[in-house]
Amino acid sequence: MEKGGIRVDPVTIDTTKIKHTKKQPVTALEKLNDTGLISTLLAAREREGMILFSTIDQVFNWARLSSLWPVTSGLACCAIEMMAVAMAHHDIARFGMEIFRASPRQADLMFVAGTVTKRMAPRVKQLYEMMPDPKWVIAVGGCASTGGPYHESYSVLKGVDLIIPVDVYIPGCPPRPEAWIYGVIQLREKIKNQGYGAKWGLNK
Amino acid sequence: MESDELFINMGPVHPSTHGVARFKLRMDGESIKECTPVIGYLHRGTEKIGEMKTYLQFIPYTDRLDYIAAFPNNYAYVKAVEELAGIEVPLRAEYIRVLTMELNRIVNHIVSIGSLLMDLGAATMIMWGFRERENALQLFEMLCGARMTFNYIKPGGVREDIPDGFIPKLNEFIKDMEKRIVDYEQLINGNEIFHMRMKNIGVISGKDAVNYGWTGPTLRGSGVDYDLRKYEPYSIYPDLDFKVCVRKEGDSYARFIVRMDEMKESLHILRQVVDNMPATKLISMAEYGISPMTGTPTAVSTYFPRIFTPPAGEVYSRIEAPKGELGFYVVSDGTTKPYRVKIRSPSFCNLTAIPSLVKGLKIGDLIAAFGTIDVVLGDVDR
Amino acid sequence: MNSAEELKNLLPGSVISTGLQLNKPMAVVKKEDLVKAAGKAKEIGFDHLSVITGIDYRDHFEVIYNFFSYSKKQNLAIKVNLDHDKPEVDSLTSLWKGADWLERETFDLVGIKFIGHPNLIRILLPDGWNGHPLRKDYDMNTEQFVTIGDNGDDVVSPDGTNLLRRK
């Protein structure tokens, strides 16, 4: 059986040796979620508006919106404006965002800054998947949002939201740093209003 | 003694690849045994788009090739189109063009040196540099309302004449910049560690550099006295007094020093441009009206029609962009769209030499050498 | 006498015709003699290979080499015509190391094969990409996607499985 260039041989798979049929819990919270405790509490909160939970909400959301560490990944023209945002004149450090982590494992936020080409798309997706939850994505500029001026090109992905979920879109080609900061403020508003565990998929 | 090789995939997402370059490295411990650059992660098909757009529609796309210095890209394409169609440009427009290009050269070198230093671990230079870059960008904004991607230089002139109050601000910038360059030199060049990192690293002889097709400051760092502005002059460069900055050593340090000197030369050019600029104002598009194009535009006009058809033919036109020789090969078949646009980008050709340049060096030197070659991936991949 | 005519005088058998590329001298050379002509050009001082351009004229291909001489400050363009069915020409990598990537790029986007090139693989597009985009008959409507394969190399996948989000 030939599929996508990789040979798959059905005979070699020994099903008796597969021990874990269930997906392993990833985070402690998901483990908790499996016990049903959190969903019960969340349901209670939905019904009665538990004060304790809303306080935790506020503290964690405040912490998250105050320390959004972006991952260092510039793709194209917008990356230069990303540098400009981080540099002296506009200084995104005021929001505690100057810690650009080169390793996605330590980042919370990804700026998709620039044209996502077909060749780059799987890497952007991989980068997103490497980031730990909770994580956010801002699509910056026309190219990342829709393909922009390169919409009709043969090698450009028509919007990064085809491959990863996007929280905030910033228009512009490239967006001015002011627009960029406005986008960041919008994301902060969004985080402020989200529920606890929203980004872990626990509210479903 | 044999030791195991380590295969490292550096990039395309890596903090010091200036975007999305990727290096496949075969390492022996810390030394690079073989470096294979893999490019194309920002290939946006600009040349194909050039065939699908009219001559004027394509100008914004040239902005996005080398997005750090977009005016020279504009100009290189427009120059090719002008040569193809035989369009005369008013002298004041040429002065404005040179003014923008030289300003952009300063901006480019600031970013180049800053990101080199950032890759070496000293982030202060780029912060300082972006402070001055921001001043230059404000000037660009006054000119055309955009910070990075301008679409300003048009066939037959420029989109708008320079606004009131631009020249005093420019003079201020020049005066400020002179002091800042001294600051930069004290910050960077007075540092022993910087010298240790840059000297005798990534050495390439002038002959090899020519063979690899190197151009621009990288080539001049290897002792080849060559600058298109001087030796194949275009625009108003023959009337201007400036010298070509050349260093003999051919190492990373020489390339850095050439950029520093070029910034000073650009300031010198800017001062001459301001002094000698013709006083007659250009007629703007609005004043000209929207009559259709017949024949060549008048000598003081910035107006140019949206759709025009140059005669069939082909032209290869080159300019000295901040990163090196930027050429546009434009083929016209007598229709409203170019038949073929080929971009000869300096970054692409300069990057060719990386494998031989860094062979046997350490991984930190790869970054230093890559930084001094000063590539922009939009320009490499197009 | 411009540089193209000079080349014709030196190699009368190889140069088919001389002319102007707008304002720069251009010599049309037999495709078998390209390396000879380019070598001669390099000998008489044209040491800078500026660009290699491949153009698809539907019935034939043209490859244009633009040279510049640092010593003489002169331009020279050499053009070869290739059949549309068999777009092959000798590689200049033995003369200019810089020709390596320029030829790879021309191969990648226009689909002209350079015989004798040490490593003629695609450069801007990933290996396995279908078609050469700068050919006039390139199919712009079929989308192609890329995924990551072993060793971090790119693999072209026609339908974008594992890449696109499920809607």
Added chain:
Amino acid sequence: MLFLAMWTGDIMFENTYELIVFILNFIGIYDPIYNVFEMFGLEYLLRIIIVLAEIAALFVFILLTVMFLTWMERKVVAMVQARYGPMVTGPRGLLQPVMDGVKLIGKEDIIPAKADRWVFTLAPFLIFIPALLVFIPLPFGESLIISDLNVGLLYIIAISAISPIAILMAGWASNNKYSLMGAIRAVAQDISYTIPLALAAISVVLLTGSLSTVDIVTAQSGTWFGFIPKWFIFLQPLGFILFLIASIAEMGRIPFDFQESESELVAGFFTEYSGMKFAMFFLAEYAHLFSVSAIVVTLFLGGWSVPFLSSIPATFAVLIPIISLAAFVIKTYVIIFFAMWLRDTVPRMRIDQLLNIGWKIMIPLALLNLLATAILLTAGVF
């Protein structure tokens, strides 16, 4: 009254335990509590409780300091780079480190699929705990010491030597090539810089004849000729410079940040760490910065001793404890500021240059310094 007697030197304490017991006695509650414990035959439990309380206080102090240091680092960097730094969260961004901490607690904790789970999890603890243990024999002020070990300096050097093991564990267990390279670099660097570090420290030990940190500090109290403080920096200028350079190298800060070197190895040995484990590396780094600066101060800058204190009138002697603690903290922060300043100014060296300097310059110089000290000591100059 009693305090006065205590600080004027009539009553001295060996460590904070005795100080606490004394204070409890002074208030008059120590004996009742002791009797209660004695009734059950659990006298040792009281001792343990008091020591634990001390350690908890130390822990809280270190954590607060570390948080403050991260804020300070960001502010200092910002000031050098003409920026503001954190401003929005709390007054002047003071709450920023708290927010970072809370956020990191709430992050997903990723263990890579092919990582060695146990070693991967153990490494951050193994680096974090020694960073705290170093503080045990460090005198923060007169009597403010957890335990005055008679091999204090040896203990500090030995405990510091644990961190390369932890880094190697982290780098190896991550199953990431960048991590592994970062770890190998860190180990090479630590080994080659611990030697000059220890040699420079031994020169000080020669002068005092004791490894105890308290003895080293008391040996530095007083002045020469009434105006030069009797700090070892004046007896051991070369030793001080060597020790400072070696300790910055051991900390792994620019210009020696090879274990991390963002532009080369992404994030070095903790590339794969996320969430709280990453926070532990982060905290350990700053705890290390504080401890190393404190050691520099203790060895060469007189620790908590203030040179002209003996001339203070006896009535103000009650201020001495505060002054001694303040003096220690201020001196430490000067060194910390120096390290931060250095980070913003100089580029990173290359790994082979670093090792060259370590083995070929630092170690011979340190040996020379030791020899000269020994000779001068024998000759009776010191």
